[in-house]
Amino acid sequence: MAKPENVVLSADLKPEDHLRRGSAGVAESMKLLKSYQSMHVPYTQDAPLMTEDMHEERLQAVEAFGDSFDFSAQLEKEILSSDMSAFKAANPDAVFEDFIRWHSPGDWENGIEGSESSKSFAEDNWPPQGRLSKRMSEQGNMWRNIWNDAHALPASEQKPLLDPNREGEKILHYLETVRPHQLLEQMVCTAFRASADTLNQTSYGDLKQMATKMDQLYLTIASVLKSLQANCFSPGSEIIEDLRQLSGVFEHVEKLLTLAASLHRKFLQAPRLSEAIFSDCYNFYLPRMGTASASGNVQKEFDKKQEVRVRERSVVSNMFTHPTANQSWRKVLSMGNLLNGHEPILREIIFLMRDGVKGNHYASRTSGLHLQEIETYRMYICGTSNDLRVALSVTSCD
Structure with a gap:
């Protein structure tokens, strides 16, 4: 019966460790220090994702427990233990120094200047001259302690660093218990940010004024929504008026962006003309950029004219398609x-x-x-x- 691809027999191993598991392939030119066997690169787990609510949860725990528990160190320990277990499974006769040479080459000091630990050596010069760095050689080093406690286990059999079921249950519990004003705050913040990101994906060429206005829009959104995220709903709060003004600014930026994208597309071969027209329109709209447009207000007509140069005339002419037979009469x-x-x-x-x-x-x-x-x-x-x-x-x- 054929053996699995990631399971390889290894010679001169303990009976309980005679199988190599979770190997992604041989590490080029690297050998194990004790057995002189080829070093294998293990499959490892991806680093866990850290969502905003998970970060907030850990910050709250730090505030509750003070400095008695370091979440960063705990997360690093979990990742290291996972990588070490996978390395042991892929290299059953490896030692701690082998893991350091693969995982953290900067902590392995070569004994001969100019030599590299990754190079192969002749058997009569084995093991190569080298040592752990001072940091890794200290008594009670955390990495060595984790190595001693880690069991040989491939990544496919390890406990996930991120438990999707547990995180999903926490999300469902949050949605069941969230207060209406908190949900509204998140929806408003998400809607503004998603809308701004959608606008920012629009191609408008090299119109620097439009790029500056988009950067200002993000700053304005962050400034206005900061008080909303802090749940500052005091009786004298002006958050509703601030949101109304933000909507007005967003409306004007959207109009400018629509114009910028249209000019960029129609005058792609005449960038000077598109920049000149947009600059005039920008200066026309700029004084009213901070207020919302009131219904019923008649905007002043924009009638600025631009000179069309000789090389630009064909671009302007091509914007007018030939009329159909029904239009000609x-x-x-x-x-x-x-x-x-x-x-x-x-x-x-x-x-x-x-x-x-x-x-x-x-x-x-x-x-x-x-x-x-x-x-x-x-x-x-x-x-x-x-x-x-x-x-x-x-x-x-x-």
Whole structure:
């Protein structure tokens, strides 16, 4: 019958330790000090996760017991004991020094300068010259005590460092006993943070003002929710008003981010234009960034214009797709100058005429103006699909 892959027979071992268990493979160029056998790397347990509520639980225990119990040392001891048990199972004839050479190479000092403990040695030079560090050689060293108490047991047979069933039962008990205002506090804090993280995943290019505003949003959220997490619900508390203002700030940041993402996508080949447009919009919205938008308030129209350079014109032109056959027959203006077949919603045309002032009735009596020209006629035409406005001005030197 075939043996399991992680079980290997080892020679010259005690009868009760004749099986190698939990080996992940041979450690390259490393040998065991006593038996000169190849060292095997064991499968080990992952370090336990530490959730926020578990951290709070341990802090409360520290406050209750004072300095009589060190949770950090206890957690380190549990992890070390697990690793040592797995190492013993994978290397039945290993000694404490072998574990140190594998787990903490910095605590193994080579006897010959320039040599490495991980290198293979000839049998006549075995064991290699080396020793434990001063820290590991001290009397009553915690690591050695843990090694002496650890049993050879692969990670698959060990008690889990994190008991999921126990932690799950604690979570269910917490949900059964949590107070409504505490649950609401956690839901509000989680909702704001999750929403901010969702916004932060949006791609908006190299718009530094938007990046700064996102950083400020996180700081604002942390500042406002700090009092909420502390359960500061005194009669004079302003937490409700603070949350209302935070929602207003969040609303404005979301609008800016929507604009930034849209500009970045549409002007990907014209970054200067997207940065210029966003900068103007940012300066327009900045004064109202700290207040919530009231229903019914009409926002002032943003009508800042930007110059489109020659290399950027094709980018702007490509934003206007060609009209369909059903849209083409609706053309009501026939003055030309179409943009990919689209009629403009407004046309502005200016006609002007310049005349010399010498020798006609527009002439000035001042001799210095005899050789100059003035705009004697200026006509302004503004046309849309619904109306046409014309204005004429005549200028003279009377």
